[in-house]
Amino acid sequence: MRGEALRAVAAAGGAAVVRAAGTDAWADVRERTAELFGGGAERQQVLDALDRTRAELAAGDGAADAGAQWRDRFARRLDGLDGAERLRFIGGLAELAAAEAGPAAAGAGGGATVQGDLSVRAERGAVAGVFQGSVHLENPRPPGADQG
Structure with a gap:
């Protein structure tokens, strides 16, 4: 998978973390994010x-900075993985985005299937990518649509 595709996956994960902070999805997103990095x-x-991210966002401190920090953390992790471990991590990021979208979205087809290529479906304004040699990003919500 190309570097720009990995960066797009990492950015989607970072955006999911930021969007989940302060919502009912936070506990699930927090746990899933930690699971991606293993134990210990x-x-x-x-x-x-x-x-810290959640506290900073609650205080009104830079959502863009928080998203970039998580994007970079996910990207560093992806750079250190290969093969099946990389695909597992990418699948975990897809599940993270589904968890951020809420239980209804996760129960309605959220999650990830990995069989060589990875397809991610966007819901509730999330960014999605289809990784088949290139990256395609889409926003299924029209500009100005309510996030709620």
């Missing part, structure tokens, strides 16, 4: 970083 000390570092 790294998991605790991720949980601590997520808690």
Whole structure:
């Protein structure tokens, strides 16, 4: 998978974390994000970083910066993985986006299927990509549509 495709996947994950902060989906997104990074000390570092992100966003501090920080964290992780582990992580990011969209979206087809190529379906204004040699981004909501 090309670098720009991985960056787009990482950006979608970062956006999902930011959108979930302060919503009912937060606990699920927080747990799923930590699961992506495994166990032990790294998991605790991720949980601590997520808690800081949520507190900063609640205080009105830069959603764009928070999204970029999580994009970069996900991108670094993806860069360090290959093969099946990379596909598992990408699938986890897709599940993260589905969790952020809420239980109804996750129950209505959210999640991920990985069989060589990865397709991600956007719901509730999320960014989606189809990875088949190039990256296609779409926003299914018209500009100015209510996020709610």
